[in-house]
Amino acid sequence: MAFLKDELRGFVPKEQAEEIIRKVARGSSVIRLSRVEPMLTDTKKIPVMTSGAGAYWVGEGQRISTSGAKWIFPELHAKKLGVIIPVTREKLSDSTIDVFAELRDSIAEAFYESFDAAALFGFNTPFATSIIDAVKTCGATVEADAASFDIAASDVMAKVESAGYDVDGFAAKIGVKNSLRKLRDANGAPIFIAGTDQNELYGQPIEFIRGSGWKDEQAELIAGEWKYSLVGIRDDIEYEILTEATLQNTLDADGKPLSLAEQDMVAVKATMRIAYLCVKPEAFAALVPKAAEIPDTTLSALTIGECSLEPTFSAEVTEYTTTTTNESDNITATATAAESGATVEIKNGETVVESGSEATWNEGENTVTVKVTNGDYNKTYTITVNKAG
Secondary structure, eight states, X not given: OOBGGGOSEEEOOHHHXXXXXXXXXXXXXXXXXXXXXXXXXXXXXXXXXXXXXXXXXXXXXXXXXOOOOEEEOOEEEOEEEEEEEEEEGGGGGSBHHHHHHHHHHHHHHHHHHHHHHHHHHOTTOOSSOOHHHHHHHHTOEEEOOGGGHHHHHHHHHHHHHHTTOOOOEEEEEGGGHHHHHTOBOTTSOBSEEOOSSOEEETTEEEEEEOGGGOOTTTOSEEEEOGGGEEEEEEEEEEEEEESSOEEEEEEOTTSSEEETTTTTEEEEEEEEEEEEEESOGGGEEEEXXXXXXXXXXXXXXXXXXXXXXXXXXXXXXXXXXXXXXXXXXXXXEEETTGGGTOEEEEEETTEEEOTTEEEEOOSXXXXXXXXXXXXXXXEEEEXXXXXXX
16 A cells, blocks of 8 residues: 555546546536547547538439538647645654545546536636637627526527527536526526536536635626536546645634644645647627626816816826916816716825815926816826916
């Protein structure tokens, strides 16, 4: 029996590696929905038929016409996905099999959450494509509407269908379950069916993604024809035991990066190789959060005495110049959204000036800033006032 202290690097025992990969396949919503290909090397070309062969009516003795199916041959490139798990130094005295039997759930969860986030949202991704980038490139997004979630979800499906594809599955954040449970068809039957092993929406599987695998700010639901979402998996997992490292993303009780030597710990670094490619961007669409309304932070008026601003004042232009021979001029600035709480702060250099009050100029350039604040948003206008002698 091999002990971890005697084998500080190598391949995870076959039985444990296979179980980790099975758990990754079960835990990853992207893998459950997509077409999955085993990989023996880090690259593999996958034949994908984009249109089928045609059939023809023929008479007796006539030659059958033929039309070739259209194929593409995208290439999958496996990338290393790693996880580091700190353990007590005593684990070095355990067998390699026992250590990975204990850690396999944690390793698998870290793998599939990171993979889903990369494949769906391009988060910390080494892959050339992600589904949300593909969707945005095609303009296949629909803004969520809490009052009519069913209509919004149907509109997402229509985006896929209008491109000539069929929705055969959904991926969604777990937070939409409440909205889905309330959906009913014309006969009052639920549209969303919660199953023991598989949930369904409009008769198609829907996967709910927990934890860091889903990015709420980017989408609420993704629909698509998932055979155009390709995953490649190699069946071996490598490991290495770290004894002296400082883990920057793992904090100790004091909130500092974890030093293995100081804490008398070691860390198990496990890496698997996995590939992802979205080969038909137009086969997917997404329900995205409604864009937040940005409050108005513009000015409706800005004057400095009788001076002429260059360029002429416009609410969207934030930089101006002007010239004056006066010792001082009145500065007036009015916020467009003053009625909704926008405030205006005027400064001549570092000196605060009330709107409608005089500012005194120094010879040469004087910098006036007008900051408009409305809630958490602000905009600053800058006027360079040249005082001529």
